[in-house]
Amino acid sequence: MATRMFGMPVQRTEDERLITGKGGYLDDLGAGAYAAAFVRSPHAHARVRDIDVTGALDVEGLVAVYTHEDLSGPMAEPLPLLIPHPAILDGRTPYALAKEYVHYVGEPVVMVVARDRYVAEDAVGRIAVDYETLDPVVGIEAAARAERVVHAGMSDNVAAHLVQEVGDARAAIAAAPNRIELDLDIERSACTPMEGRGVYARWDGRDAMLRLYSSTQTASGVRAAVAAKLGLQLGQVEVVVPDVGGGFGVKIVHPWPEELMVPWAARALGHEVKWAEDRREHFTAAAHERAQRQHVTVGFDDEGRLLGLDVDILHDNGAYLPYGIIVPIVTSTQLLGPYKPGAYRVEFRSLYTTTAIVTPYRGAGRPQGVFAMERTMDAIAAHLGMDRADVRAANFIQPEEMPYDQGLLFQDGRPLIYDSGDYPASLEKIKKLVGWDDFTAYRDAARAEGRKVGIGLACYVEGTGPGPYEGGHVQVETSGKVRVATGLTTQGQGHQTALAQIVADELGVPMSDISVTTGDTRRMPYSVGTFASRGAVMSGSAVALAARRLKEKALRIAADALEADAEDLEIVDGRVQVRGTPSAGIELGTVAVLSNPLRYAFDEASKAATQFTGAADYTRPPVAADDEPGLEGTDFYSPLRSTFASGMHAVVVETDPETAEIRILRYCVVHDCGKLVNPLIVEGQVHGGVAQGVAGALYERMEYDSGGQLLNASFMDFLMPYASEVPKVEIDHLETPSPLNPLGIKGAGEAGVIPGAAVIAAAVEDAEGFAITRMPVSPSELFHLRRRFDKGGIAPLPGAYSRTGEANA
Amino acid sequence: MRVTFEVNGRPVTADDVWAGESLLYVLRERLGLPGSKNACEQGECGSCTVYLDGVTVCACMVAAGQAHGRRVRTVEGLSSPGGGQRLDAVQEAFLEAGAVQCGFCTPGLLVQADDLVGRTARRGLGVPGDAEIREHLAGNLCRCTGYEAIVEAVRLAAERADAAVRGGAR
Ligand code: FES
Ligand code: FES
Numbered sequence: 003m004a005t006r007m008f009g010m011p012v013q014r015t016e017d018e019r020l021i022t023g024k025g026g027y028l029d030d031l032g033a034g035a036y037a038a039a040f041v042r043s044p045h046a047h048a049r050v051r052d053i054d055v056t057g058a059l060d061v062e063g064l065v066a067v068y069t070h071e072d073l074s075g076p077m078a079e080p081l082p083l084l085i086p087h088p089a090i091l092d093g094r095t096p097y098a099l100a101k102e103y104v105h106y107v108g109e110p111v112v113m114v115v116a117r118d119r120y121v122a123e124d125a126v127g128r129i130a131v132d133y134e135t136l137d138p139v140v141g142i143e144a145a146a147r148a149e150r151v152v153h154a155g156m157s158d159n160v161a162a163h164l165v166q167e168v169g170d171a172r173a174a175i176a177a178a179p180n181r182i183e184l185d186l187d188i189e190r191s192a193c194t195p196m197e198g199r200g201v202y203a204r205w206d207g208r209d210a211m212l213r214l215y216s217s218t219q220t221a222s223g224v225r226a227a228v229a230a231k232l233g234l235q236l237g238q239v240e241v242v243v244p245d246v247g248g249g250f251g252v253k254i255v256h257p258w259p260e261e262l263m264v265p266w267a268a269r270a271l272g273h274e275v276k277w278a279e280d281r282r283e284h285f286t287a288a289a290h291e292r293a294q295r296q297h298v299t300v301g302f303d304d305e306g307r308l309l310g311l312d313v314d315i316l317h318d319n320g321a322y323l324p325y326g327i328i329v330p331i332v333t334s335t336q337l338l339g340p341y342k343p344g345a346y347r348v349e350f351r352s353l354y355t356t357t358a359i360v361t362p363y364r365g366a367g368r369p370q371g372v373f374a375m376e377r378t379m380d381a382i383a384a385h386l387g388m389d390r391a392d393v394r395a396a397n398f399i400q401p402e403e404m405p406y407d408q409g410l411l412f413q414d415g416r417p418l419i420y421d422s423g424d425y426p427a428s429l430e431k432i433k434k435l436v437g438w439d440d441f442t443a444y445r446d447a448a449r450a451e452g453r454k455v456g457i458g459l460a461c462y463v464e465g466t467g468p469g470p471y472e473g474g475h476v477q478v479e480t481s482g483k484v485r486v487a488t489g490l491t492t493q494g495q496g497h498q499t500a501l502a503q504i505v506a507d508e509l510g511v512p513m514s515d516i517s518v519t520t521g522d523t524r525r526m527p528y529s530v531g532t533f534a535s536r537g538a539v540m541s542g543s544a545v546a547l548a549a550r551r552l553k554e555k556a557l558r559i560a561a562d563a564l565e566a567d568a569e570d571l572e573i574v575d576g577r578v579q580v581r582g583t584p585s586a587g588i589e590l591g592t593v594a595v596l597s598n599p600l601r602y603a604f605d606e607a608s609k610a611a612t613q614f615t616g617a618a619d620y621t622r623p624p625v626a627a628d629d630e631p632g633l634e635g636t637d638f639y640s641p642l643r644s645t646f647a648s649g650m651h652a653v654v655v656e657t658d659p660e661t662a663e664i665r666i667l668r669y670c671v672v673h674d675c676g677k678l679v680n681p682l683i684v685e686g687q688v689h690g691g692v693a694q695g696v697a698g699a700l701y702e703r704m705e706y707d708s709g710g711q712l713l714n715a716s717f718m719d720f721l722m723p724y725a726s727e728v729p730k731v732e733i734d735h736l737e738t739p740s741p742l743n744p745l746g747i748k749g750a751g752e753a754g755v756i757p758g759a760a761v762i763a764a765a766v767e768d769a770e771g772f773a774i775t776r777m778p779v780s781p782s783e784l785f786h787l788r789r790r791f792d793k794g795g796i797a798p799l800p801g802a803y804s805r806t807g808e809a810n811a
Numbered sequence: 812m813r814v815t816f817e818v819n820g821r822p823v824t825a826d827d828v829w830a831g832e833s834l835l836y837v838l839r840e841r842l843g844l845p846g847s848k849n850a851c852e853q854g855e856c857g858s859c860t861v862y863l864d865g866v867t868v869c870a871c872m873v874a875a876g877q878a879h880g881r882r883v884r885t886v887e888g889l890s891s892p893g894g895g896q897r898l899d900a901v902q903e904a905f906l907e908a909g910a911v912q913c914g915f916c917t918p919g920l921l922v923q924a925d926d927l928v929g930r931t932a933r934r935g936l937g938v939p940g941d942a943e944i945r946e947h948l949a950g951n952l953c954r955c956t957g958y959e960a961i962v963e964a965v966r967l968a969a970e971r972a973d974a975a976v977r978g979g980a981r
Contacts, residue, residue: 011909013906013907013909014906014909014911016911016914017905017906017911017914018898018906019914020911020914020917021886021898021902021905021906021911021914021917021921022846022886022887022889022890022898022902023844023845023846023847023885023886023887023918024846025846025914025915027845027848027915029839029845029849030839030845033840033843118840120829120831120832193954194954195913195915195954196848196850196856196858196913196915196916196952196953196954196955197848197850197913197915198850245913245914246913247848247850247913247914247915247916248912248913248915248954248955250954278849280852281850281851281852281853493913494911494912494913494914494915494955495912496912682909683909685909685960686909686912686955686956686957686960689956689957689958689959689960690912690954690955690956690957691957692957693956693957693958694954694957716851716853716855717851717853717855717856717952718853718855722952722954724945724948724949724950724951724952724958725944725945725948725949725951725953725958725961725962726945726946726948726949728957728958728959730959731957731959754957
């Protein structure tokens with residue numbers, strides 16, 4: 003029996019290419035393409051009065067200049083609203099090039115095509131746009147006040163308004179023996195992959211075919227969107243996703259204005275065109291996330307059990323709503339985490355502002371939801387003088403209550419029903435890993451030395467692997483090599499390795515014989531995309547199902563050839579053989595030959611399948627009515643609903659008594675994503691996620707001024723952490739299989755980032771003794787909070803846990 | 812202008828180079844060496860890190876003209892100068908430690924990591940500690956890995972280099 007690959011820390015097959023400089027990313031392609039660049043709005047809100055391009059026309063090497071006036075038909079209409087929802091009151095989307103108004107700094111207004119990027123940028127600099135500036139609307143407060151509105155024709159800035167309620171939360175809170183209110187605030191951050199967006203288009207006029215390369219998280223989505231806008235049949239558009247230098251959510255948005263303009267121009271010019279985003283463009287004109295204000299009212303009993311929870315959320319969705327309201331829906335549902343909330347009411351308003359659009363960033367609304375819930379848990383503990391872990395434990399859904407129905411509708415339009423999970427076991431693990439029960443002594447000892455240390459804990463549940471579906475195609479070549487394709491794309495998660503591991507086990511072939519293609523509509527046109535931690539769950543399941551189909555066929559054909567019973571056959575190392583008699587067998591490649599009856603022999607191997615070779619059965623056609631030639635299997639996996647991963651983080655911080663610098667001493671993670679396909683890959687995902695969580699909690703924020711200018715649109719000013727800032731992570735796994743899919747797996751891609759803000763806020767709060775309600779928290783903010791606290795401007799935390807240190811000192 | 816220099820041991824020439832053109836642009840667009848990546852063009856991310864006369868630089872911040880008559884080594888040349896082996900020791904360590912996710916930062920990090928191993932373990936100066944590794948890489952951004960596996964890879968490469976040096980010295 004060959005070793006099982008599933009579950010092994012297999013080295014990634016994609017890496018050799020990537021470490022030798024042979025990766026093929028978007029900007030590594032299309033050496034002969036014209037370069038595109040865009041004139042972008044310098045104003046947050048303005049009317050375009052006039053565009054004067056004459057200054058650019060004598061730039062040597064200029065090819066074309068386009069404005070909205072050059073567009074017609076669907077291209078001149080607004081971009082699609084990708085995910086419609088009945089709660090959307092007024093869903094505005096941008097144009098491919100601004101029509102009359104611009105609504106954020108960075109919005110594309112004019113497209114320039116030139117011989118190379120240097121020339122294109124020169125031309126951009128010489129185009130004069132005359133703007134009538136209008137009032138910017140920056141920040142949630144300004145948007146909610148609605149003294150100024152973002153979009154003409156609207157009376158306020160509310161894009162969407164949704165209420166979900168289970169039971170009568172307000173009545174339950176009113177009747178509860180204890181009641182707390184919290185005001186919470188989280189600022190904007192962004193995915194910031196190292197590779198920005200990029201598009202490269204080739205139009206073949208003779209074949210009337212478009213080949214589009216895009217650094218996207220959805221090949222099939224881009225294909226459909228571009229075909230619709232350019233007035234092409236789906237069959238005329240091929241989308242190929244090359245190596246992608248990270249996505250983290252931002253590249254799921256499609257079609258970007260640039261993603262339409264580049265193929266449109268390539269067709270208009272009959273010449274290849276490419277655009278690779280620069281860093282400033284990515285900061286200002288891609289997408290951000292996270293900004294929310296939350297008001298929480300909670301009622302609970304004296305044991306800390308929730309009786310009623312009422313949450314009001316204001317969500318900043320930026321200038322447009324192309325991705326609908328997925329982010330606030332995720333916040334308002336995933337907020338519940340591993341807990342039973344009693345009665346629950348959640349209401350959100352999604353607000354327009356004159357800033358970059360807001361679309362999912364790894365975690366996609368969960369970090370904010372977890373922040374709300376976990377800050378609430380800590381506040382309850384403080385109020386009752388209880389241990390913070392005990393309050394959580396008192397509210398956990400128990401393993402025997404699974405599947406557990408939260409009574410809400412999730413972001414995939416399906417019921418929010420948790421499939422499996424063991425939260426008490428996770429809590430035990432994390433407490434042990436971080437040394438929760440011994441911490442008071444450590445904190446007291448530290449305080450006696452004049453040091454401030456604190457510990458925090460945060461739990462989350464994450465709906466992963468949402469539908470509607472993904473497909474898998476597996477084919478055995480006559481050489482015995484196996485080709486696997488799935489439609490979803492990859493941005494560095496090692497899908498090629500993980501999917502090959504799965505197919506290797508299903509088929510009984512060595513991994514070295516398997517090649518995997520992702521995100522290529524030529525190989526698998528039916529697909530959805532990579533988001534919501536769905537790669538392994540969806541495509542993993544789909545390729546497993548496809549491989550099972552193929553295997554069934556291979557065994558049937560081999561049984562014929564070996565005159566054996568298919569039931570007695572197994573595939574070992576790429577060879578079909580009789581169980582117990584390995585000498586009686588046939589190579590899978592030979593089975594592939596036999597699967598395709600031939601008239602012509604092309605080589606030695608194919609002779610075996612020709613019409614005068616071997617014993618023929620004259621009573622049936624060479625290919626049976628219910629069969630087809632070739633040794634391949636295609637199947638699709640469509641889940642009933644999402645599968646729910648979970649985890650808990652605990653962190654120990656030390657805050658400098660003088661400078662208020664926040665140092666992470668320990669960062670511990672317990673993570674349950676069901677069955678692990680590849681622990682090496684999953685750990686890498688956790689490490690990367692934690693780094694982004696820490697970054698979002700301590701360093702990263704998008705600093706818009708009141709005029710809507712992004713002040714820190716570079717790596718100099720936006721503090722993305724280097725190796726010197728990211729802590730070491732200690733990880734423990736729990737594997738609670740999902741009953742929903744054939745492999746028992748749950749998604750792992752986003753988990754690491756989700757509780758970051760919540761857990762660090764808890765630890766800083768523990769170290770300082772006053773509530774932390776706004777994230778991120780920088781040393782200077784903490785410094786100011788301390789001063790306010792010292793002057794009595796902030797109340798000390800009630801309850802024993804925060805005072806343990808002083809009480810014992 | 813015409814710029815002539817040495818890349819990965821080969822003499823190269825680029826013609827019609829504009830004075831403002833970066834070394835990174837010349838490598839990627841004119842010399843067919845796209846391994847070095849452009850992720851900021853501001854000297855802040857290190858994705859474009861290459862050796863210039865044995866010193867690591869951000870190729871996006873070096874004017875192509877400054878490279879004239881000098882030696883450049885890029886990720887594409889990491890494994891070749893020794894000849895023979897498929898991968899350089901640092902590349903091998905990245906592979907084993909799982910230090911690559913999307914790979915966009917990787918070419919620059921490999922060069923910077925190679926530099927550290929070259930300055931320390933390969934010279935018989937021992938294996939750098941965690942803090943030293945992190946400090947040396949603190950000009951290279953990676954958004955995927957959280958750096959832990961990268962630090963591990965550098966340590967692994969340094970340990971092997973150290974063992975080789977000591978073995979040779981004995
Ligand atoms: S591209 Fe050169 S440092 Fe970022
Ligand atoms: S591996 Fe993706 S940026 Fe480092």
